[in-house]
Every structure is written in C-alpha cells, then in structure tokens.
Amino acid sequence: MTVRPGRLTLRARMALITALSCVLVAGLLSLGLYVGVQRIVEQGQLSRLQAAGAILKARTESGLMFGRLDLDRLFGSDVGQDIQLRVSVDEQVLAQSPQFPGALPADLAPGVYRSGGRYVQALTLDGRGGSALLTLSLDNRGDREAREAVLRALLLTLPLALLLALSASWWAAGRMLRPIAALERTAREIGESGDLTRPVPDAGDRDELTRLAATLQLTFEQLNLTRQREQQFLRSAAHDLRSPLAALQTRVSLALSRERDSARYRQDLQEVGHDLGRLARLAEHLLLLARNPQGLGQGPVPLLELAADAVDEARSRQPERDLDLYGTALTVAGDRVLLGQAVSNLLQNALRHAPGAAVTLSVRPDGSEALLTVQDDGPGVEPAVLARLGEAFYRPDAARSGEGYGLGLAIVRHVAQLHGGTLTLDSAPGAGFRATLRLPLTARTPEPHRPVS
Incomplete structure (x- = not known):
C-alpha cells in the first residue's frame, strides 16, 4: 500500500484519534480527581479545625472562669499540635501559641477564613467581662502536599496513558482494518487480472465491512455482465457489419474489373446504394442504442x-x-x-x-x-x-x-x-x-x- 508523503495512513489516523480521545477523557477524569481530592482535603482540614475549636473553646472558657489559662493544659491528645491558638480580650492578647501568625488581626469577626495559606477560625468566649475572642490557626501544608502528590501522579501517569492508548489503538486499528486490506488486495488483483468472477473475501451481512465486501462482489458481477454484453454486442456488430461491407467491396471490385456500359454501371451503383443504405440504417440503430439518457x-x-x-x-x-x-x-x-x-x-x-x-x-x-x-x-x-x-x-x-x-x-x-x-x-x-x-x-x-x- 502506497502512502503519499506527508499524509498519515488510515490506521495511523484512527490510532491517533483514539489515543487522543482516551487521553482527553483521562485528562478530564484527572482534573475531576484533582479537584475532588482538593475539596476532600480542604473539608477534612476545616472539620478538624472546627472540632478542635469546639474543644479548645470549652477549655479556654473554663480556664478564664477560674482565672488560670495554661496553654499546655489546653492541648491534649485530641487536639493536634499543628493548631495554633490565641486568646484576646478587648483586642488585648492574654495567651498565644509560639508559632501563631502575628499578621492576623486581634479584632477578627467570628467565622472561618483562609488567610495566607492558613485556615483560621475565630470564636467568641464567655466567662469574663468584655469581648473575649479565641482565634485558631491551622497551616494548610497538608492540603498543599496532597494536591502536589496528586499532580505529580497525574504528570507521571498521563504520558504513560498516552503511550498505552497509542499502542492499544494502533493494534486495534490494525485488527479492524485487516479486512479492508484484504479487500484492497483482492480488488487490485481483480483489476490487474481482469477476472471479475473472482470471489471477494468475507462478503456477507454481519457488519459494515462484510456488507462492503458484498457490495463490491455485486459490483464486480454487474461489471462482468456488462462487459459480457458489450463483448457480445461488439461481436454481433462486427459480424453484421462484415456482410454489407464485404458485399459492397465485392460489387465495387466487380464494377471496376472491366469496362461496362452505362446501364450496367447504373445497376451496380444502385446495388452499392442499397448496401450503403443498409449500413446507414445499422449505424442509425447503433446510435439509438448508445443514446445517452442525459441527452x-x-x-x-x-x-x-x-x-x-x-x-x-x-x-x-x-x-x-x-x-x-x-x-x-x-x-x-x-x-x-x-x-x-x-x-x-x-x-x-x-x-x-x-x-x-x-x-x-x-x-x-x-x-x-x-x-x-x-x-x-x-x-x-x-x-x-x-x-x-x-x-x-x-x-x-x-x-x-x-x-x-x-x-x-x-x-x-x-x-x-x-x-x-x-x-x-x-x-x-x-x-x-x-x-x-x-x-x-x-x-x-x-x-x-x-x-x-
């Protein structure tokens, strides 16, 4: 099979399109996975921060009630050490973890925030006059690490998926196009040999390719019948043309073989005219048979x-x-x-x-x-x-x-x-x-x- 320079074969196009489709689907799934993982990690961190906030709020309110606020007593096994705490009353800091971000203002409104790569929760406290505020901070480093891990995995797997998809698509396209290659080879051999009666492989009605083979088989049969009719037509035309042409040639040869009188020449010309009339009628009939429907x-x-x-x-x-x-x-x-x-x-x-x-x-x-x-x-x-x-x-x-x-x-x-x-x-x-x-x-x-x- 010859391929024009700069043109991909049908097999290559099918493999490339299939592989790109697979990679596109994989990319969309990966994007969904990345977003889903990010949401799950974020929700997990927020849930953890809120659970810790409820525990620390109760302990902080109890400590303020008794006038003792010991940070070591506030944290236990149920509160992670990566959570930072600050207690303030009327914007005056009463207690603060060593690693609490100083950029957070002391007058935050109660709620949950994302600030500077951290999750922040502000809670109001009861048990002491004035406005008491408990502020918790959680570094979202785990969130970033999870996203980066997922991203690295995707960057490693997507090229591999593309390679595997290309290989599988190339193999599948070859299997699918194998009957077409057989049809092409058979059609070429039929064209080179001129044997229109040769059967086409896999002709049937099971799928599109077998129906294509059946259509080619029927086409070759019709072409063979047409060729037989044309050959028969030409043989018959040649046979029927031979008789008037031979008679015409014989009459002309006899007329020229020796001198004759004018009456005999007239008779010979009349017979020649008769033969020419037969030829003219035959030519007219042949033209009628060959009449183009478009005309x-x-x-x-x-x-x-x-x-x-x-x-x-x-x-x-x-x-x-x-x-x-x-x-x-x-x-x-x-x-x-x-x-x-x-x-x-x-x-x-x-x-x-x-x-x-x-x-x-x-x-x-x-x-x-x-x-x-x-x-x-x-x-x-x-x-x-x-x-x-x-x-x-x-x-x-x-x-x-x-x-x-x-x-x-x-x-x-x-x-x-x-x-x-x-x-x-x-x-x-x-x-x-x-x-x-x-x-x-x-x-x-x-x-x-x-x-x-």
Whole structure:
C-alpha cells in the first residue's frame, strides 16, 4: 500500500484519534480527581479545625472562669499540635501559641477564613467581662502536599496513558482494518487480472465491512455482465457489419474489373446504394442504442398521433396489408423522435415477421401508464426464441435471411428504459405475437376507445 508523503495512513489516523480521545477523557477524569481530592482535603482540614475549636473553646472558657489559662493544659491528645491558638480580650492578647501568625488581626469577626495559606477560625468566649475572642490557626501544608502528590501522579501517569492508548489503538486499528486490506488486495488483483468472477473475501451481512465486501462482489458481477454484453454486442456488430461491407467491396471490385456500359454501371451503383443504405440504417440503430439518457429530449408527446403516423407510413409502403389502429388520446413525456422510432419498429417487426397476418395497433390507458400494443395473428414464436427477443443482434434462424439486424426490438426496449417504461412480449406457436410498450402517463384526454383511420 502506497502512502503519499506527508499524509498519515488510515490506521495511523484512527490510532491517533483514539489515543487522543482516551487521553482527553483521562485528562478530564484527572482534573475531576484533582479537584475532588482538593475539596476532600480542604473539608477534612476545616472539620478538624472546627472540632478542635469546639474543644479548645470549652477549655479556654473554663480556664478564664477560674482565672488560670495554661496553654499546655489546653492541648491534649485530641487536639493536634499543628493548631495554633490565641486568646484576646478587648483586642488585648492574654495567651498565644509560639508559632501563631502575628499578621492576623486581634479584632477578627467570628467565622472561618483562609488567610495566607492558613485556615483560621475565630470564636467568641464567655466567662469574663468584655469581648473575649479565641482565634485558631491551622497551616494548610497538608492540603498543599496532597494536591502536589496528586499532580505529580497525574504528570507521571498521563504520558504513560498516552503511550498505552497509542499502542492499544494502533493494534486495534490494525485488527479492524485487516479486512479492508484484504479487500484492497483482492480488488487490485481483480483489476490487474481482469477476472471479475473472482470471489471477494468475507462478503456477507454481519457488519459494515462484510456488507462492503458484498457490495463490491455485486459490483464486480454487474461489471462482468456488462462487459459480457458489450463483448457480445461488439461481436454481433462486427459480424453484421462484415456482410454489407464485404458485399459492397465485392460489387465495387466487380464494377471496376472491366469496362461496362452505362446501364450496367447504373445497376451496380444502385446495388452499392442499397448496401450503403443498409449500413446507414445499422449505424442509425447503433446510435439509438448508445443514446445517452442525459441527452434525452423532454416534452409532451401525443402517443396516439405517433401511432397514426407509423400506421400511415406502413400503409404507404404496404397498402395491401390488413392494418388497424384503435386508441385513446394519451400524452406521455419524453423524446418524440425516439418514441416515434420505437412505435415504428414495433409495427415494422409485426409486418415483417407475420406476412399476410392482420396487425392491430392500440393505445389505451392502464392506471398511471399508457399502453401501446402491437398485435398480429401470425404464426407466433417458440418460448426459447421469445425469451431472447429484444437482445441486440439476436435473430432467429428463420429470420437471418432477411435484411434486418436484430436491433428493432432491442431499440424499443432501450427507448422504454430511457423513458421509465418497459417492453413486454407475449407469444406462443400458432397464437400470434403481441408487443406491449408501457410508458408513464402524464395527461389524457377523456375519450373512449374508438377506431382511428
């Protein structure tokens, strides 16, 4: 697999995105842990200070009552030695621990404070006249140490977590992309070998990758069928082009082989013109089959009018034929030239392959569709022949001696598909032949079925 310089592979991108997502989640969790630890430590220190304040307040009030205030007697095993104390009356300090911060004012209002990296609690005392105040101070060094410990742990674990997340994501991305690598390798081998029938591995419907493999398998099968049809089309086209070209070359060679009179030259030129006409019709039919849907004309097309034009043209060529038209005025959307060619092809097919038979052309509505039907009471065709009618260049053995190329019904089917319709063929030996062209109906003039002359 080739990788463009400066571009990360899909595996690397997946691993990096997954790892960064994991680190982001870990960072958010660490931040929450850091804040939570800080809150827990702070609440613990405050609870400890308040508990010590309640004990020391009771002892201090008792000492003031008896006129003795001994700091050594105030502290016991239930009060930590890291708590500093100061007792003041009317802003005059009566007693103070050696390490009590001197920056704290003596007239603090009762309450709990944070000042200069310390927790401070001020309590009013009873038992002596005037305003007595007990002030406790607790260094928050333990709080800082806990936060620093958590921060150091996070700084050590986050890079390790990133490394582990990258490794795990790289491994997981490789496992997930392994089927895609197999699909890529198989698709490349199929493209290099041209064997579109080769199975694609892991094609199924279990997850997205297996469904992708199944889609590729179906795509290759459709491409193979398309290629087979194109090859068959080209072989048939080459075969049918060879005969008129060879006949044309032979006629020209014979005409030039020796001197002839003007009447013979005229006859030879007429035969050459006939062969050129056959080639022109074949080229026109091939162009119709190759018509691009994007170039399709769109406009209202009166279907009954097209049918009447086709019947008039057929009657002018074969006035002796029994040919009838029945219909209702219907309008479809599409290309008038292509639809006219399709109707003409259906009618000419019936006249050519059912000589002497009565032919009926009808136009009628069927729900949201317009039905154009060409039916004859001729000999009909075998089921095996009927199944292949409509394939390009297919001609039954009995019809190969004629001038057709097996493109008439193929063009009709192609025109129907271009217009969102279908062509249906029905026949049986001795039961005639019926071709039905179904097209989406856009508008209809309410009018009963009636013969149209």
